[in-house]
Amino acid sequence: MARGAQRQHGARTRTRRGPRPDNDGIIPVLARVVREVESAVQRGRSVPSTRTKFQVVALLMREERARVRSDEAISAARRTEELKRLDGIATILATTAARDSSLLGLLADDAVLSDRARSLRRELLEDAGVEVPDEPQEPEEPAEAPAEAQRRVVPRSVVSRQLANPFLPPDYSAVARANAKPRRLAGWELIEPLLRSFEDGGTLSCMELPEPVARRAAGTLELMPHQARLVAAAAEGHRTFLLADEPGLGKTAQALLAAEAADAYPLLVVVPNVVKMNWAREAGLWTPNHPATVVHGDGDTIDGFADIIVVNYEILDRHVGWLGDLGLRGMVVDEAHYIKNRKSQRSQNVLRLSERIRTRTADPLLMALTGTPLINDIEDFTAIWQFLGWIDETRPLGELMTALEETGLTPADRGFSAAARSAVIERGIVRRRKVDVAADLPARRVADVPVEIDDEAGRSVRAAEQRLARRLVTRYEKALETRRTGAVVEGIDHDLVRQVAARERASTASKKSGENVFTMMRRIGEAKAGLAADYAAQLARSAGKVVFFAKHIDVMDAAEATFAQRGLRYASIRGDQTSSARQKNIDAFTSDPDVAVAVCSLTAAGVGINLQVASNMVLAELSWTDAEQTQAIDRVHRIGQEEPVTAWRIIAAQTMDARIAELIDAKAGLAARALDGADEEITDSSDVQLEALVALLEDALGERLSLQAS
Known part of the structure; x- marks a missing residue:
């Protein structure tokens, strides 16, 4: 004061x-x-x-x-x-x-x-004989700074939603709840002692979670036991979570189903750009009855009536205004360590929105997701605690202050640190490691991470796909004109499509220029290289060592540049290295705790090396066969590996990349059945390339027929 x-x-x-x-x-x-x-x-x-x-x-x-x-x-x-x-x-x-x-x-x-x-x-x-000047009148602050106002937008579909429901029902119970007033602890500095209580180490930071009555499922998906316990806590009324599970334990699904259990809609999800599309995909899988919309740029394409709004940090400042007025009942912040600097613009936007939600809604669902262990740089978590409403800039609030008062201790007492740590954890800290829930997890799994490449490289990829599709359509139409059989096929002649695609595939090897399936995949790999490296860097920060696989040298170079910018040390394992240089880099990754990433060539490092010091790997580019992908995963999933292995496959959404991923998985299923004794023919990489061309041509022809019909 x-x-x-x-x-x-x-x-x-x-x-x-x-x-x-x-x-x-x-x-x-x-x-x-x-x-x-x-x-x-x-x-x-x-x-x-x-x-x-x-x-x-x-x-x-x-x-x-x-x-x-x-x-x-x-x-x-x-x-x-x-x-x-x-x-x-x-x-x-x-x-x-x-x-x-x-x-x-x-x-x-x-x-x-x-x-x-x-x-x-x-x-x-x-x-006392002191002349006191009149207090100057402080000028009123403008309602909004001009520069900030210029950045703010209100998407047209949001205006439609507001007009359809102009009056949000008031929730007076939110106003009635006042923060607990400190009594015994009044005057004590409490934030620093709370932080120090986590620096002291101790047991794993995880609140008591209830046993679920029944395992939650969505369609063919089923929650693992550790996931279902957090959802059960939300169903029982717990509303604030710092979900700090290690990567690979399904934090996205837990957050989405917790929101469903709490009926926390509209739900705002703030994420890094690299995982924005993945959140929309996961929402469609786990909570299909609650439509999700993704905000791009000024939000011109969003569905203003969606239950789940996904927006990335970089554009949140333009949308703070209408989001604050939407009547949000829940907010999820993914990779919450992004807001550790409370003075940054992104942190201020997030904190402003969470405060707005808490003042307008009783018991909103607030979830901060991060894989960063709590014992590292604990001061960074003060912004997260503030987002959750546990503290403000100077003191604990609400239930946390009440819990601290009920300990009967002050920071001067010996037992305060342990009691304070427990009080914070029970507000909603949930931290599980792979090794702790190994029984819940498969020994090895592949998790797709869709990313959107919407920069100049992305536009170049889409333009190249269109050129390749136009060439295939031209060949198809010429083949129709010169066909001698005289047969007439309504719609698309699928046999002819396969013939055209097969000729394209056969002639690819002799092409010295122009777009083909191989140049397309290389373009896509280069376009998503930075996003894949950024995702690997996040994993390295939160989960430890990561293996990064790529097919092309250009992608490896771009990834290594990204790691250097992030301050991460890496080892490079390539095909043009001598045996001694190659082994030196392998030893650096496996033995030096400061080397966070191994950047590996998919062909040069896919066999013959042991990298089981890591349990997370990133597949930045797709293989043509599941076998090649499996060989890469087996560099990590091998004898000596003590944790379940997760391979994060980066997929460029809305490109040929997504279709090829589906084809590889389908062919892998056929191969597995063949090896199990079924009468199936095991296919090679040329089949995937052929099927990719068939899909590209059929999509283009389908669009053309639709335009002609309209």
Whole structure:
């Protein structure tokens, strides 16, 4: 309060009416009033006027102490004497507050200075012979800064939603809930002790979670036991979670189904750009009855009536306005360590929205997702706690403050650290490691991460696909014109499509220029290289060592540049290395804890090396066969591996990449059945290339027929 009030009211000017003896000036006035306060508290009469006097005396005592220390006009002896007298006033204030601990709350930096307190402050200064200038009127802040207003947008479909439902039902219970007022802990600095309680280590930071009554399922998908327990907690009424499971344990599904259990719609999901499309895909799989929409750019293409709104950090500033007015009942922040710097624009946007939700909705669902262990850089988590409503910038809030009060301890007590840690964890920290839930997980799995390449490289890829499709369509139409059989086929002649695709596939090897299936996949690999490397960097920060596989040198170069920019050390394993250089890089990755990533050539490092020091790998480019992909995964999933292995396959959404991924998986199923004894023919890579061309041509012909019909 005192420092804040001093800044608010400005420095006072002093005009002395003559030489100041010891009984002149502000100190005797303060001494008189503090005795009045002391006497009133001793008699048990801590009425509002007494509390006002206590607050104002403390404020003026601090101001006078600062003035005396900085005043070069007074002698050293005089300064020592006046500071000694001020110490006497401070001692009386302290002993008085010890009798009535509620007075300590008046000394907080954010304590409100009432109009009566301002008036009393002026009266005491005037009694001391100090002229106090009139307080300047602070100019009203504009409703919105012009630059910020220029960035703000309201998508047309959102306007339609607002017009369809212009009156959001008020939730008065949200207003009725007040933050717990500190009693015994008033005046204590609590944020730092809370942070230190996690630095001390201890048991795994995970709240008690209930056993689910029944395993939740969505279609053919089924939650693993550890996932179902968090969803059960949301169903029982828990509403704030710091979900810090290791990567690969399904945080996305847990968040989506927790929102469904809490009926937290509309739900806002704020994510890094690299996983934006993946969230929309997962929402369609796990909560298909709640439509999701993805915000791109100014949001011109979004569905304003969707239940789930997915937006990336980079464009959130344009959409804060309408999102704050949408009546959100839930908010998920993925890779929540992105907001660790509370002064950054992205953090301010997230915190502003979460505060808006808490003031308008009782018990909103707020979830922060991050794989970063809690024992590292714990101060970074203060912004996350603030997003969840556990603390503000200076103190714990609500249930956390109540839990700390109920411990009966203060930061000076030996047991406070453990009790404080437990109080924070029970607000909703959930942390599980792969090794802890290994029984829930398959020994090896491939998880697709769809990414959107919407930059210049993405536009180049789509243009190249269109050129290749047009060439195939031209060949198909010429083949129709010159066909000798005279047969007429309604719609698309699928046999002819396969013939055209087969001729294209056969002629590819002799082509020296132009677009073909191989150049297309190389273009796509280069376009998504930065996104794949960024995802690998996130994994390395949160889960430890990562193996990064790519087919092309250009993709490896781009990835290594990204890791260098992120400050991550890497080892490079390529086909053009000597045996000694190759082994040196392998040893660096497996033995040096500071080498976070192994950047590997899919062909050169796909066989013959052991990289089981990692349990996460990123497949930045697709193989043509499942066997090649499996060989790469087996560099990590092999004897000596103690954790389940996850291969994160980066897929460029809305490109040939997605179709080829489906084809590879389908062919893998055929191969598995053949090896199990079924009468199936095992196919090779040329089949996938052929099927990719067939799909591209049929899609183009289908679009043409649709246009002709309309």
